[in-house]
Amino acid sequence: MICLTRKHWLPKARHVASPNFSERPEGITIDLLVIHNISLPPGKFGGSWIDDLFCNCLDSNAHPYFREIAELRVSAHALIDRNGNVTQYVGFDKKAWHAGQSSYDGRQQCNDFSIGIELEGCDDQSFTDAQYSTLAELTRHLLEAYPAMTPDRIVGHSDIAPGRKTDPGPCFDWRRYQKALT
Numbered sequence: 001m002i003c004l005t006r007k008h009w010l011p012k013a014r015h016v017a018s019p020n021f022s023e024r025p026e027g028i029t030i031d032l033l034v035i036h037n038i039s040l041p042p043g044k045f046g047g048s049w050i051d052d053l054f055c056n057c058l059d060s061n062a063h064p065y066f067r068e069i070a071e072l073r074v075s076a077h078a079l080i081d082r083n084g085n086v087t088q089y090v091g092f093d094k095k096a097w098h099a100g101q102s103s104y105d106g107r108q109q110c111n112d113f114s115i116g117i118e119l120e121g122c123d124d125q126s127f128t129d130a131q132y133s134t135l136a137e138l139t140r141h142l143l144e145a146y147p148a149m150t151p152d153r154i155v156g157h158s159d160i161a162p163g164r165k166t167d168p169g170p171c172f173d174w175r176r177y178q179k180a181l182t
Helices: 047-053 129-145 176-182
Strands: 033-037 079-080 087-088 114-120 154-156
Touching: 033 129, 079 129, 114 129, 129 176
Parallel strands: 033 114, 033 154, 079 114
Antiparallel strands: 079 087
């Protein structure tokens, strides 16, 4: 069972504190959930590479692709791995650096008012049953904790950064996910 503590951390998640976050602007309401996918190296699952990226210690020599991204300063609030396990990097009350240049509903800088959840995966492979189950459970708790965040305010990274981002990709089953929320 997933629940939030008063400090905006999931007590049963694995915690890996990322330095890549900041305070949200004063008076901001958290009202958007952004679904992403990530795999490092691309198309490969498992290992510590995502943790390393989000903690600024990715070895740029470990894989040719890492040379392109090692200097990025990015994070997400949480990652759901292929087995449905959750790692939390940033407290939900803080601004994780997941969306980059983005806009939604006429508002810029989606990081200010959103929560970013990464699914370990890529655009061209299906996500696992365990991931959908955990994502739905986590989403239900976020919707309860943040009442301004409603099911119609759940988007993919591609929705807030069109032309720049494609995730969670065509293999993400939005219908299945939305059905699991009810």
